[in-house]
Amino acid sequence: MLATSDKTASIDPLALRKAFGTFVTGVTVLTTHDANGQPRGMTANSFTSVSLDPPLLLVCVGKSALSASVFASTDCFAVNFLHEEQTELSALFASKSPDKFSALSYDFVHTGAPVLNDCLTWFDCTVHERVDAGDHFILIGAVQAFGTSPAAPLGFCRGRYAMVKDPLPPEWLASHGMIVSYLIEADGSLLLCRDAKGAWVLPTAPRRIADGHLPVAGGGTLELLPDDTFLYSVFDVADGDPGYLIYRARLAQSAQDCQLPENFRFFPLDAVPFDEVPTRELRGMIRRYVSESARRRFGIYMGSHDGGRLAMVDGAEPWANTPHSSN
Ligand SMILES: Cc1cc2nc3c(=O)[nH]c(=O)nc-3n(C[C@H](O)[C@H](O)[C@H](O)COP(=O)(O)O)c2cc1C
Numbered sequence: 001m002l003a004t005s006d007k008t009a010s011i012d013p014l015a016l017r018k019a020f021g022t023f024v025t026g027v028t029v030l031t032t033h034d035a036n037g038q039p040r041g042m043t044a045n046s047f048t049s050v051s052l053d054p055p056l057l058l059v060c061v062g063k064s065a066l067s068a069s070v071f072a073s074t075d076c077f078a079v080n081f082l083h084e085e086q087t088e089l090s091a092l093f094a095s096k097s098p099d100k101f102s103a104l105s106y107d108f109v110h111t112g113a114p115v116l117n118d119c120l121t122w123f124d125c126t127v128h129e130r131v132d133a134g135d136h137f138i139l140i141g142a143v144q145a146f147g148t149s150p151a152a153p154l155g156f157c158r159g160r161y162a163m164v165k166d167p168l169p170p171e172w173l174a175s176h177g178m179i180v181s182y183l184i185e186a187d188g189s190l191l192l193c194r195d196a197k198g199a200w201v202l203p204t205a206p207r208r209i210a211d212g213h214l215p216v217a218g219g220g221t222l223e224l225l226p227d228d229t230f231l232y233s234v235f236d237v238a239d240g241d242p243g244y245l246i247y248r249a250r251l252a253q254s255a256q257d258c259q260l261p262e263n264f265r266f267f268p269l270d271a272v273p274f275d276e277v278p279t280r281e282l283r284g285m286i287r288r289y290v291s292e293s294a295r296r297r298f299g300i301y302m303g304s305h306d307g308g309r310l311a312m313v314d315g316a317e318p319w320a321n322t323p324h325s326s327n
Pocket residue numbers: 027041042043044045046047060061062063064065066067068090091093094095096097156
């Protein structure tokens with residue numbers, strides 16, 4: 001029998017690469033920023049989910065990549081899964097192009113890493129650990145925020161892109177689709193809108209913001225302070241209902257200058273009509289926002305079936321268990 005070292009020496013790296021390549025994966029774009037704040041990114045299919053509690057994932061970064069030194073020193077990164085119409089984007093981020101982001105729309109959600117506005121699923125992470133591993137290093141991320149869409153995933157196998165056939169179970173949209181809402185504050189007031197049943201709810205947006213412009217459902221566009229938007233709360237109301245993804249944002253203009261449909265109104269933070277806000281979860285979340293806004297110190301709530309977790313945005317406090325209603 002061959003000694004281990006002989007075995008290793010006899011392994012042909014090209015044949016090994018081909019063998020690894022028979023494993024079917026998705027395709028991701030890893031993003032971060034360099035020390036000058038410039039966005040950097042590369043295509044990677046070495047993603048693996050690692051842990052739910054704490055929420056961890058990993059990707060492997062080749063040491064020969066131009067962006068390897070940036071991923072080796074950054075304290076945050078995002079993993080953006082690509083959907084089936086993004087093979088060109090994958091090729092761009094697999095290239096050595098010095099400017100991969102110029103034609104791209106992205107936001108800063110939580111950690112400061114760029115999150116692509118158009119992707120299948122994204123995870124915004126702080127770096128949990130880096131592990132040296134041969135010609136790669138393993139980048140382990142602690143998930144701080146994430147979002148997903150019903151688009152079809154882009155697959156990859158044997159060096160070629162692969163389309164995944166009908167990946168969406170019929171009930172997926174109803175139970176896992178996310179309503180994206182915004183807590184928008186201006187001049188000490190909160191923007192609410194009347195829904196079809198006459199209740200006051202948060203404005204929803206058909207997509208996440210690009211460059212501070214937020215097209216709100218129902219008409220009109222709001223100008224937001226671009227660097228002041230962050231994920232505030234993620235929760236389910238009931239099994240079968242869509243979940244809520246709530247961002248907090250501040251207006252770049254004053255409340256009076258907003259051109260908004262009739263069903264929108266700003267309420268002073270101490271005069272929110274809580275008895276006309278429809279669900280316990282929404283009321284609890286707005287109450288938390290009002291009290292945190294007075295202290296200018298915000299937490300992110302992530303609801304789950306076994307309770308919920310609150311993380312302070314400035315990172316000063318660890319995740320802490322909280323009851324369902326305090327989202
Ligand atoms: C589908 C696909 C998957 C890839 N997966 C990885 C990966 O997991 N890790 C890695 O380091 N490079 C991976 N690459 C190669 C990098 O994208 C490539 O080296 C790129 O040039 C890196 O960009 P940079 O040199 O500007 O940093 C992959 C490429 C493709 C097309």
